[in-house]
Amino acid sequence: MLKPPYKTVLKPYGQALVDLARDRTEIVCITGDLTRQCEIDLFQETFPDRFIHAGMAEANMVSMAGALARRGHIPFVHTFGVFATRRPLDQIVNSVAYPNLPVRLVGFMPGVSSPGGPSHQAIEDVALMRALPNMTVIDVADATEIRKALPSIVDIPGPVYLRLKRGEIPVIFEEDHQFSLKKAQRLTEGEDVAIIANGMMLSSALSAAEILKGEGLGVTVVNVPVIKPLDTETVLGAVRGTKAVVTAENHTIIGGLGSAVAETMAEAGLGRPLRRIGLQDTFAEGSRTAPHLFRKYGLSTQDILTAAWSALGRSGPAPEAPAVETSEGEYAPV
Amino acid sequence: MIPNTDLGGLADRLRLRAAKMIAPHGFGYLGQVLSSAELFAALYGRHYRPGQDAIVVSPGHYIIAAYAAAAEIGVLDEKLLETYGFDDSDLEAIGTERSPAVDLTGGSLSQGLSGAVGFALSDKMAGKDDVLTFALCSDGELEEGQLWEAALFAGHNKLRNLVVLLDANDSQVDGPVSEITTIEPIAAKWESFGWDAYDVDGHDAAAVDEALGKAIASDKPAVVIGRTSTVHGLKALPEGADGHFIKLPRELADAAIAELEARVA
Incomplete structure (x- = not known):
C-alpha cells in the first residue's frame, strides 16, 4: 500500500473498459448524456459501433439494457449514481434484477463526493441496490482496484452495481493488489x-x-x-x-x-x-x-x-x- | 403463421380459450382478450413468425391473450392453458420471467416497449434485417413517461424493424382512460415522435391485418392503434361489467363458453 498524499490518475475506468472491450465484443457501452463525465468518451472514440446514446431517459435506458442483455450483449450503463439507481429503480427491479441479466450499472459521484446538492448525491444507492435479489454491489477505493475489478465483474451472470468516484482518482494500492469478488x-x-x-x-x-x-x-x-x-x-x-x-x-x-x-x-x-x-x-x-x-x-x-x-x-x-x-x-x- | 385463416373466427377462438382459462377462478383478465382478440388474431394469424420474430407483451395482464394465441398456432401446449393462474403454474395471471411463448413480458407498465426497443436495436446493430419485433401495448400505458422515452429513442434511431400493436380499449383500473387522462390524439403523438401510425377499428380483423402489413413495410417504427372495447364479442356479459377485471361466476362462465363455442363451431 502507498502512503498519502496519493498521486492521482484520470479516467482509469474509461481506459479499463476500453481494454476489456477490445476482446469482449459482447460489451456495449450506454450513456445517459454523461459521456465525458463517466470517462466513456474513450470508448465512444474507440468502438463507436458499440456505443449507444440513450439520452436523458434513464427508465428507458435501463429497460432497454435488459433487453440488450437478453440478446447476448453485456451492457455497461453509465450515469451519475443518483440517476442510475433512484430514478429507474422499478426498471432495475423488473427489467434487470428479477430476470437476473448481466447489466452493469455504473454510477459516478458516490455519496457526498458531489458538491452538487442532494439531487446529485447518491447517498442511498448502495442500500437500494443491496435490497435487490440477484444484485452484486461494489464500491471501489482507488484506480488500481477499478482496473482490477473490471475483468472480474464482466462475467458475473447477473446484474452489478458499480459505484465510482469521478474525476481525479487516487492510487492507494500497488500494482500487485488483488481484487476478489469473494474475499474482503x-x-x-x-x-x-x-x-x-x-x-x-x-x-x-x-x-x-x-x-x-x-x-x-x-x-x-x-x-x-x-x-x-x-x-x-x-x-x-x-x-x-x-x-x-x-x-x-x-x-x-x-x-x-x-x-x-x-x-x-x-x-x-x-x-x-x-x-x-x-x-x-x-x-x-x-x-x-x-x-x-x-x-x-x-x-x-x-x-x-x-x-x-x-x-x-x-x-x-x-x-x-x-x-x-x-x-x-x-x-x-x- | 396460419395462411388463409378466417381471422374473425380465430379471434373468437382466443376469446373462448381465455374464458375457459378464467372460468375455474371466477374472475380475471378476460376483458383484455375481448378487446385485443382481433389484434392478436391478425398478428399471430398473418404476420408473426415464431422462432424468427420477437414478441413482447408489455402489459403483463395481456399475457393470457398471448397464451391463447400461441396455443392456437401450435407453439404452446394447449394442456398448459388449464394450469393458468393456479398456484405454482408457469402461466401466472400477470406475466413473469417464466411465462412461456413470448420473448418478454412484464407487470410494471410500459417497460415492455423499452424492451422491444432493445431487441430492435440489437437486431439493427447486428444487421439482421429480416427480424421483426412486435410489441403489444395498451392505451393506459401511454400515461407512463417511460413509454414516451422509448418512443423517442425508437423514432430517433429509426427502428423500422419495430411494430407496436396498441390496444386502445379506453379502459384502466379507475375507469375509462378518457375520463382520467386525455391521451388523444394518439396517432398524432406517435407521428410527432417519428413513427408511422395507423388508426383502425380494432375489432375489424381485416383492417388490423392490412394496417400491420403497412406498419411492417414502413421505413420508420410504426404503431397500429386498434380502437376496441373490453366487452366486445361476448353478449352474455351483464350490462356495466368491469372490463378491466371481469367477474365470471360459474353460471356466467357456462353461458359465455356456450355462446363462444356456438360461434366458433
Whole structure:
C-alpha cells in the first residue's frame, strides 16, 4: 500500500473498459448524456459501433439494457449514481434484477463526493441496490482496484452495481493488489479495533489506523469493495479478533456497509461496540467543495478516530488527525 | 403463421380459450382478450413468425391473450392453458420471467416497449434485417413517461424493424382512460415522435391485418392503434361489467363458453 498524499490518475475506468472491450465484443457501452463525465468518451472514440446514446431517459435506458442483455450483449450503463439507481429503480427491479441479466450499472459521484446538492448525491444507492435479489454491489477505493475489478465483474451472470468516484482518482494500492469478488481484504492487523471501510472512506480508515497505531493501539483495517455478496467470514474474523468495530462508508448509515456489518455481527451473536461512520440519516447541503461535506457530515478521518476512541471506551479526547498537505494532482483523505 | 385463416373466427377462438382459462377462478383478465382478440388474431394469424420474430407483451395482464394465441398456432401446449393462474403454474395471471411463448413480458407498465426497443436495436446493430419485433401495448400505458422515452429513442434511431400493436380499449383500473387522462390524439403523438401510425377499428380483423402489413413495410417504427372495447364479442356479459377485471361466476362462465363455442363451431 502507498502512503498519502496519493498521486492521482484520470479516467482509469474509461481506459479499463476500453481494454476489456477490445476482446469482449459482447460489451456495449450506454450513456445517459454523461459521456465525458463517466470517462466513456474513450470508448465512444474507440468502438463507436458499440456505443449507444440513450439520452436523458434513464427508465428507458435501463429497460432497454435488459433487453440488450437478453440478446447476448453485456451492457455497461453509465450515469451519475443518483440517476442510475433512484430514478429507474422499478426498471432495475423488473427489467434487470428479477430476470437476473448481466447489466452493469455504473454510477459516478458516490455519496457526498458531489458538491452538487442532494439531487446529485447518491447517498442511498448502495442500500437500494443491496435490497435487490440477484444484485452484486461494489464500491471501489482507488484506480488500481477499478482496473482490477473490471475483468472480474464482466462475467458475473447477473446484474452489478458499480459505484465510482469521478474525476481525479487516487492510487492507494500497488500494482500487485488483488481484487476478489469473494474475499474482503485485511490490510492491517491489530487486536484493539476493527475499521471496516470501502470506497472513498478507505483512505480515511487507513489514515485513522496509522494515527491509532501511534497511540499504541492495534487496528485491523478491512477493505470491503464487494458489499453484496458480503464476505461475512472475513468480517467476522476481524470482529472476533478485536474489542470494537467502526464501519466507514460514503453513504447513509442505513442500509449500506454499516448495516451489512451490523446484521452479520448480530446474526453470529457477536457483541462488540459498533460505530457507523457515514451520513447520519440526513441529506447533505451547503457546500462548494466535497471536503467540506465530508467534514460537516461526519465522514472525516477525525470522525473515525473519535468513533474508535468512543467504541473502545477510552477516556479523554481522541487523538487529532493532522491535516495532510496536498499539491496539485494529489489526493489525501479528509 | 396460419395462411388463409378466417381471422374473425380465430379471434373468437382466443376469446373462448381465455374464458375457459378464467372460468375455474371466477374472475380475471378476460376483458383484455375481448378487446385485443382481433389484434392478436391478425398478428399471430398473418404476420408473426415464431422462432424468427420477437414478441413482447408489455402489459403483463395481456399475457393470457398471448397464451391463447400461441396455443392456437401450435407453439404452446394447449394442456398448459388449464394450469393458468393456479398456484405454482408457469402461466401466472400477470406475466413473469417464466411465462412461456413470448420473448418478454412484464407487470410494471410500459417497460415492455423499452424492451422491444432493445431487441430492435440489437437486431439493427447486428444487421439482421429480416427480424421483426412486435410489441403489444395498451392505451393506459401511454400515461407512463417511460413509454414516451422509448418512443423517442425508437423514432430517433429509426427502428423500422419495430411494430407496436396498441390496444386502445379506453379502459384502466379507475375507469375509462378518457375520463382520467386525455391521451388523444394518439396517432398524432406517435407521428410527432417519428413513427408511422395507423388508426383502425380494432375489432375489424381485416383492417388490423392490412394496417400491420403497412406498419411492417414502413421505413420508420410504426404503431397500429386498434380502437376496441373490453366487452366486445361476448353478449352474455351483464350490462356495466368491469372490463378491466371481469367477474365470471360459474353460471356466467357456462353461458359465455356456450355462446363462444356456438360461434366458433
